[in-house]
Amino acid sequence: KAAPAAHASLAGRTVTISAGGTREALDPVRFLGNRSSGKQGAALAAAALAAGATVRFLAAHMDVDPPAGVELVRVESALELREAALKAAVDSDVVIMAAAVADFRPAEVSDTKIKKVDGEDAPVVRLIRNPDILHELVERRNAEGGQQLIVGFAAETGDAQGDVLEHATAKLKRKGCDLLVVNQVGIGRVFGQDDNSVVILSGHGAEPQSAAGTKADVAAAVIDRVGAELARVFP
Ligand code: CTP
Numbered sequence: 119k120a121a122p123a124a125h126a127s128l129a130g131r132t133v134t135i136s137a138g139g140t141r142e143a144l145d146p147v148r149f150l151g152n153r154s155s156g157k158q159g160a161a162l163a164a165a166a167l168a169a170g171a172t173v174r175f176l177a178a179h180m181d182v183d184p185p186a187g188v189e190l191v192r193v194e195s196a197l198e199l200r201e202a203a204l205k206a207a208v209d210s211d212v213v214i215m216a217a218a219v220a221d222f223r224p225a226e227v228s229d230t231k232i233k234k235v236d237g238e239d240a241p242v243v244r245l246i247r248n249p250d251i252l253h254e255l256v257e258r259r260n261a262e263g264g265q266q267l268i269v270g271f272a273a274e275t276g277d278a279q280g281d282v283l284e285h286a287t288a289k290l291k292r293k294g295c296d297l298l299v300v301n302q303v304g305i306g307r308v309f310g311q312d313d314n315s316v317v318i319l320s321g322h323g324a325e326p327q328s329a330a331g332t333k334a335d336v337a338a339a340v341i342d343r344v345g346a347e348l349a350r351v352f353p
Pocket residue numbers: 196215216217218219220221248249250251252253269270271272273
């Protein structure tokens with residue numbers, strides 16, 4: 119494995135990072151959520167700060183505190199994150215979507231707490247699709263011809279349709295982002311863990327790059343690669 123490259127500077131750059139897991143309301147007290155801890159996103163923000171960037175941190179639900187020194191925006195749902203991301207991205211040099219965005223939200227949100235009623239059937243929750251924020255960011259960047267590097271994250275498992283890298287390569291194409299950071303999810307892996315192992319795929323033809331170690335190690339490698347790719351794609 120090659121030694122990590124010298125830190126590519128992000129001095130003077132603005133980096134927007136989303137992190138944590140969105141929560142999709144069912145009623146005033148209940149939501150559908152996911153197991154994202156926000157640890158990798160927080161580590162990315164710390165690494166971007168260390169590389170000299172101004173960091174806008176869009177935090178969905180997290181188990182850890184965002185690092186000090188970021189411009190913090192708290193969000194709850196995918197729709198709130200979408201609004202915050204589209205706004206923050208306007209004058210960002212880099213956007214990193216590390217948040218676990220719910221693919222679906224309840225079609226109806228009750229204004230009042232849902233009650234159980236004796237003798238009645240349990241309610242059925244109908245879900246509808248959330249917008250794809252990453253895809254929307256890419257579309258807008260492309261339409262405006264902006265010099266903005268857009269980075270996605272993907273947790274993949276291999277299945278009958280293909281292995282992790284095949285799924286990830288297809289996702290990179292589908293999303294149209296510049297970099298896709300891929301980790302392999304399994305029982306007890308990635309979610310809430312302190313260590314991580316990723317492959318960074320480039321939409322611009324560079325070789326896949328592996329990085330492993332603590333989430334801080336992985337974050338440093340990703341931010342380093344972001345700096346390098348930014349310099350290469352938008353010189
Ligand atoms: N993402 C997003 N908006 C969504 C869903 C995902 O911006 N509604 C972003 C995530 O933050 C991540 C990337 O897209 O950076 C990939 O997320 P992932 O869930 O792996 O992609 P999906 O297209 O939702 O594919 P899948 O059906 O495998 O979940």
